[in-house]
Amino acid sequence: MSTAVSPLAPPDVPEMPVITGVRLATAAAGIRYKGRTDVLLALMDKGTTVAGVFTKSKCPSAPVEWCRARLKGGSARALVVNSGNANAFTGKTGKASTALTAQIASKAVGCSTSDVFLASTGVIGEPLDATKFDGVLAQLAETATPDHWMDAAKAIMTTDTFPKVATATVKLGKAKVTINGMAKGAGMIMPDMATMLSFIFTDAPLSAGVLQSLLKAGVEDTFNALTIDGDTSTSDTLLAFATGAAAANGAPKISRASDPRLKAFTKAFQQILASLSEQVARDGEGARKLVEVVVEGATTKPSARKIAMSIANSPLVKTAIAGEDANWGRVVMAVGKAGEPANRDKLSISFNGIRVARSGARDPSYNEKEVSEAMKAPKIQIKVALGLGKAKDRVLTCDLTKEYVAINGDYRS
């Protein structure tokens, strides 16, 4: 495992403010790692609502199944996250393990197990020994404090090279409300896969339904428009919690997603998701370049998305970016294989604003030296203009380097 921080890590880390109604604590439970924290307990005051979106995998982890079933209640008091073991592909013991973890947490917090949410990331196929949480969670519940955000973001890391946090403060009605978020991204632990976990907290008084609507709409152009290697973890989890504490300062209670007072909040919420998902791309395994794929002139947005994903997931495009090569031929290939409407002779392709191809052939003004220079930048934008319609979309990814292969293939050698 590399310990060097990704060269794409954001230079500035925000100060994370308190969210009234949320307390955090972390511990080293020795689930797999030595000498680092691996359990996060988040405590939420009574009245906290919850929403979630999860992996689309047909083989989800036990914690994903646990959370999906508990979401119906709409209320949450505790979130337990562990790194080191994903509790995935663990058969019936996996289910028993989530139930035991929730039981230990519910006792520690003094709430129903149906108000306990769980997420696990790490090795898969190994039974998770939930008895390790016994004692630990009770102690965490006692020591939890409101100002523990960076520690929390660190406790959920696996091979992430930096903790990922974002925060925003906006007006809801006339009151100030705060949104904090954290994420862990494309790391892997042998023998495991990349798993994305993210948790958002706010003191805004939002119903569970409103929160779910915000989340569902919010991920569409952020976490769902992100790919590292096209592989989908069995454990991907994004949960949002709203304590409602800002109601005490006069924030209006929002129970309809269409409420016009939500406008600024929605925008800030979306920005938090955008920031966290971009940070995940910046910490892609072995990543040396952040890659933004923009497809415009498509017949529909889903069509633009599919083409953008085809480009973003193409190993040949990703290795070209790693080689600082403005290889538009591979971009044409990826457009062509997407199966969506495309006309070779109308295609234009730019790298970082420099058009290299137009009308299905090399741009007459193409200047190899100028393009080569531009490809040295740490952020590369590939823009494809299809010339068919008015729809556009955007996807984030990273390059494919030898380090990716080393991280994912070398550890047995």
Add this chain to the structure above:
Amino acid sequence: MSTAVSPLAPPDVPEMPVITGVRLATAAAGIRYKGRTDVLLALMDKGTTVAGVFTKSKCPSAPVEWCRARLKGGSARALVVNSGNANAFTGKTGKASTALTAQIASKAVGCSTSDVFLASTGVIGEPLDATKFDGVLAQLAETATPDHWMDAAKAIMTTDTFPKVATATVKLGKAKVTINGMAKGAGMIMPDMATMLSFIFTDAPLSAGVLQSLLKAGVEDTFNALTIDGDTSTSDTLLAFATGAAAANGAPKISRASDPRLKAFTKAFQQILASLSEQVARDGEGARKLVEVVVEGATTKPSARKIAMSIANSPLVKTAIAGEDANWGRVVMAVGKAGEPANRDKLSISFNGIRVARSGARDPSYNEKEVSEAMKAPKIQIKVALGLGKAKDRVLTCDLTKEYVAINGDYRS
């Protein structure tokens, strides 16, 4: 570019017999390479029928469009293949270039341009100067001989590390007929992509319709069940030619695909396609392991194919194989993301016959040492039993190594 022959190259190369009615010649036209042949001319006697299947790319190369349009005629007299330039993404000049090449060939051979078939592989986005064929093709037409098969297979190589040929002789009626095939596989030339070209020749008297049926059915479980990196070239071309010369020896003329006399021929034809497509997998860029993914117990064959392809294209699975790691967790992940019916708790997974997981958890008999030893083999079979139905399918691929990234990403550095 590496010049070392893939460690997965077949140890034995067959003697390629003559196909009556086919003559071959190669030349060094200097299209891109120095010191090697880069043009193949195949001449077919009058009465030769033709069939073809092509890339599904929405942005096909000019030669693909040329061949598609000419297939309707059903007859062929000449095939011109060049390496070094793919004549893809070359706009209107690409179309003009195919027309000029066909014109030069038709003069050299003395046939209609509608009987000329073309394939190009190599750099894309560069205009192909078809005037380079002037003179060359006329000379090739004069010097063509029936026994030039290995030279032909070499002339169409790009970054292939070995020429790919296969041959079979079977009875059609009471007469002996022969099938010869050649292919070039997943190579790339800067700035280009992998392109698969394959050409099959037989002296069997088959109508164009029969040949097309054989080809369409034959690729389904061979070339279409093959993936190197999930990327689809704009130039993939597979053409089959039947000279009918064996009719002189008493071979029956076959004009219906359902003709029972075709049985042995169909089997041999399929074996040629299987051999060539496996050779392409064995020469995947940077490949060190041939990987066979078998999915059984699926609800339908297309569902099994989709799951097998999801596994075969997963960078995490492919890097694990490169690392000789029987990482069944990543296989579960790839099953889950395929979106097809799957039940985590019914899954069984084996590597080279050793079951590592069953009923959605690690196999109790799992022996790390035994599995690790098995993973050192040059051919790895991943078998997934879904436990849902009776359908099965199989896909071939190779591992993902640092050499793949080096071949595709390093050349600018």
